[in-house]
Amino acid sequence: YLAVQGRNPEARVVNVRYAAYVVNGTEKVRVNGLDKYFGQSKVTVTPYDPGFRMENKYYLVHGNDPEAFSLDSCVVLKHSDKDVYDDTKFTLVIDIPADEEFYWAIVPESLYNKGTLEGAFVPEAGMEYETLGMLFPNNSEDYFVSTGGIVEEAGKFQFTVDMYSKMDDGEFPIYEITPAFDFLYTPGNSNGWNHSNSNLLFTTDYENYKGFAFLNGEFKFTNAPDWSHGNYGGSGVEGEIASGSNSNLPCSETAVYWVVVNMPRMSYTLTKIESLGLIGDFNGWGSQLPMTLQATSASDVKYVGEVTLTAGQGFKFRCNDDWGINLGGDSFDELTPDGANLSVSEDGTYEVVLDLSTLPYKATVTKK
Numbered sequence: 565y566l567a568v569q570g571r572n573p574e575a576r577v578v579n580v581r582y583a584a585y586v587v588n589g590t591e592k593v594r595v596n597g598l599d600k601y602f603g604q605s606k607v608t609v610t611p612y613d614p615g616f617r618m619e620n621k622y623y624l625v626h627g628n629d630p631e632a633f634s635l636d637s638c639v640v641l642k643h644s645d646k647d648v649y650d651d652t653k654f655t656l657v658i659d660i661p662a663d664e665e666f667y668w669a670i671v672p673e674s675l676y677n678k679g680t681l682e683g684a685f686v687p688e689a690g691m692e693y694e695t696l697g698m699l700f701p702n703n704s705e706d707y708f709v710s711t712g713g714i715v716e717e718a719g720k721f722q723f724t725v726d727m728y729s730k731m732d733d734g735e736f737p738i739y740e741i742t743p744a745f746d747f748l749y750t751p752g753n754s755n756g757w758n759h760s761n762s763n764l765l766f767t768t769d770y771e772n773y774k775g776f777a778f779l780n781g782e783f784k785f786t787n788a789p790d791w792s793h794g795n796y797g798g799s800g801v802e803g804e805i806a807s808g809s810n811s812n813l814p815c816s817e818t819a820v821y822w823v824v825v826n827m828p829r830m831s832y833t834l835t836k837i838e839s840l841g842l843i844g845d846f847n848g849w850g851s852q853l854p855m856t857l858q859a860t861s862a863s864d865v866k867y868v869g870e871v872t873l874t875a876g877q878g879f880k881f882r883c884n885d886d887w888g889i890n891l892g893g894d895s896f897d898e899l900t901p902d903g904a905n906l907s908v909s910e911d912g913t914y915e916v917v918l919d920l921s922t923l924p925y926k927a928t929v930t931k932k
Contacts (some may be wrong), residue, residue, distance in 0.1 A: 568647060
């Protein structure tokens with residue numbers, strides 16, 4: 565039931581059917597074959613109580629005075645497409661201006677609909693600016709709570725609220741406030757340690773960053789095109805990074821890599837692109853048609869190939885003869901991982917140039 569329906573405690577209608585068997589000692593035969601079922605019906609099932617209550621929406625209310633919070637300043641937090649009982653995390657990226665006090669609280673949908681902030685979630689009282697902590701209702705009699713959390717820095721931040729988290733001393737919602745940057749830069753040997761010439765990693769959740777990078781020897785990650793902000797180097801443990809580290813990250817083989825960085829875990833992986841090619845209706849989606857890498861530096865990473873295409877038929881770019889890393893999209897000017905199938909409007913033989921130097925990734929398809 566949990567695998568199919570999830571953890572939501574609401575009653576649900578479930579389809580039920582039975583397979584019948586004739587059993588004689590150790591012999592067992594299914595009645596009327598593998599496709600025959602009996603007693604097909606619908607049953608209303610009320611699952612077990614998970615022990616905590618989730619709401620479908622949560623809001624961030626903010627202002628420069630927690631005593632004057634208004635529902636008009638509420639912003640709904642984002643959530644995945646999973647049921648809220650299966651994914652209890654909610655997030656919001658917000659740009660906090662300089663020279664302005666920023667107080668906040670978390671408002672459940674039920675309170676928002678009632679038009680009240682009584683019972684909104686806030687951090688403990690007496691705490692200074694904390695980027696990680698527990699949340700309690702602001703009308704709690706059991707905990708000494710604040711009138712609102714505070715952020716004392718300007719910039720773009722992501723609020724992550726887990727409305728159900730098991731702590732050592734109980735079950736409480738927790739919050740985390742982390743810097744939200746749009747890209748990671750990859751300065752290193754391949755670009756002369758020049759941020760503006762380095763390949764970029766992008767993100768869709770401000771936690772995981774990924775992208776192609778041409779690497780030649782040592783490199784680092786930075787979250788801005790300079791050394792004045794966050795920079796991340798070796799931690800002494802393979803696959804891990806450390807903020808402000810003086811150690812560069814190693815890359816012993818010159819090549820194009822698919823790079824993935826997880827900032828909360830401070831980890832990274834490099835997957836060498838052994839091959840990149842075209843695959844689609846033109847070859848029955850079989851083995852990819854190889855393209856040739858033309859790259860001497862991070863600022864000029866291009867793959868070139870030739871292919872005969874039929875108008876309207878789909879194709880994509882794929883790496884290492886595997887679907888784990890592939891590019892598609894609605895436009896040749898904005899290719900994305902796992903994007904839609906691409907196509908041309910005219911039959912013919914085309915020269916295809918895939919440019920992975922900058923974001924967004926682009927392809928030029930020229931009929932010969």
